[in-house]
Amino acid sequence: MSRTAPTYGRRGRQNAANTGIRHPAPTYGKAKIGTWSEKGNGYLNVESEPERFVAHLLTLDPRVSAFQPQPFTVDLIDKRLLLTREAQRAAAQKHRDVPGPKFYTPDFRIDWQDRLHHAIEVKAEGYEGDDVYWDKVERARLILAANGYPLRTVVYPANSAHPIRMNARVLKQATHRVSEYLSEALVEQVTSRCEYGPLTVSSLCQEMALSPGMIPLFLVSGVLSADLAHCAVCGKLEVSAAYGDLSHLCLLEEMER
Numbered sequence: 001m002s003r004t005a006p007t008y009g010r011r012g013r014q015n016a017a018n019t020g021i022r023h024p025a026p027t028y029g030k031a032k033i034g035t036w037s038e039k040g041n042g043y044l045n046v047e048s049e050p051e052r053f054v055a056h057l058l059t060l061d062p063r064v065s066a067f068q069p070q071p072f073t074v075d076l077i078d079k080r081l082l083l084t085r086e087a088q089r090a091a092a093q094k095h096r097d098v099p100g101p102k103f104y105t106p107d108f109r110i111d112w113q114d115r116l117h118h119a120i121e122v123k124a125e126g127y128e129g130d131d132v133y134w135d136k137v138e139r140a141r142l143i144l145a146a147n148g149y150p151l152r153t154v155v156y157p158a159n160s161a162h163p164i165r166m167n168a169r170v171l172k173q174a175t176h177r178v179s180e181y182l183s184e185a186l187v188e189q190v191t192s193r194c195e196y197g198p199l200t201v202s203s204l205c206q207e208m209a210l211s212p213g214m215i216p217l218f219l220v221s222g223v224l225s226a227d228l229a230h231c232a233v234c235g236k237l238e239v240s241a242a243y244g245d246l247s248h249l250c251l252l253e254e255m256e257r
Contacts, residue, residue, distance in 0.1 A: 039066050050124045050156030051107055053165065056172040057154075057255070060220065062246040063113050071109035071119075074140040077102055081147050101132075104140035106151065119149040123257075125158040154255045164251050166232045171249070174216035181214065187223050194224065194241040202235035215239070222246045229254045 032045040033052050037059040046052050046069050058067045073082040077095050082088045088103075095102045106119035121137060123129065129137075141151045157165050193199075193208060201215050216233055218224040225242035226233075229251055242248070 037067075039064055040068065041066070044069055046107075048122075048124070050122050053156050053168055054108060054120060054122050054154050054252075054255075056168040057164075057252050058108065058110060059175065060168070060171055060249045061252055062249055064110055065113050066111040068109045069107060070105055072105070074104040074106070074143050075102070076104060076136065076139050076143070079143050079146075081143070081149075101136040101139070104136055106140075106144070106149070109149065117149050119144050119151045121151060121153045122156065123153060124156045128155070128257075153257050154252065155257050156255070161232075163228065163230055163232045164254055167228045168251070170216050170233055171220050171228070174220045178217050178221045181217055182221060182223070187218075187221075190218060190223055191241050191243070194239065198238040198240040200235060201233070201237045201239060204239060205235075220246075220249065 032047060033049065034043060034045055035052050035055055036043050037055060039059055040055060044055070046055055051069065055067070055069070058064045073088050073091075074080075075082050075091050075095075077098055078091065082091055082103075091103070107122040108120035110118045110120060112118070137151070144151050159165070189208065190204070190210075193204065201212060204210065205212050205215070212235070215224070215237075218239070219226060219228070219233070219242075222242045222244040224239040225245060225248040226237050226239045228248050231237050
């Protein structure tokens with residue numbers, strides 16, 4: 001990763017269109033963005049649009065069993081994880097006279113279905129941080145790995161038309177509507193039509209008199225699969241029968257640096 005980009009700056013300052021997410025009152029001087037995910041234990045706050053994007057990817061990923069934003073703080077001096085606010089306050093008092101970076105907080109903790117764990121650092125493309133910041137991250141990385149949380153970096157694309165950036169929002173919204181709109185009969189009809197090979201969304205909708213708005217529901221429920229990493233959900237997207245497979249929703253690695 002290039003480390004010559006401008007300093008990332010204060011979190012939460014990326015300008016983006018408001019897509020209906022409720023913005024609660026600021027907390028501790030940082031603007032919060034609310035979103036919902038069962039894997040995130042319901043309603044949760046994140047600090048920026050890039051973090052909300054990653055929360056959507058984690059919600060969609062079938063390998064993720066649970067995740068948590070701002071899960072703990074890494075004490076860079078004593079080389080340990082601080083799991084409570086009380087521990088953080090005590091460490092801040094203890095290290096108050098120590099010069100230089102003293103703490104690091106990962107943006108997410110991930111619990112995988114295979115019971116392994118990761119910590120996630122989220123960056124916006126073009127605001128990845130300077131050498132001083134990444135020196136701190138590298139110090140934290142060793143401590144996190146020693147505690148069973150290898151650190152991964154996910155970069156939010158600057159291009160608003162990036163396929164994964166567009167798809168993550170649409171697919172996340174679809175997860176809330178599956179049970180309302182999909183019936184067994186409809187699933188069987190779509191599967192039967194697609195079992196002979198891929199066809200475009202436009203063709204499928206025309207032949208079966210489907211609304212294009214149904215396609216994200218088929219994708220998140222494993223009725224259809226598609227290359228969601230490289231093509232946005234649109235008429236040109238090629239889809240095929242998924243037979244319950246959700247591997248097309250594993251998009252986190254595509255954003256990793």
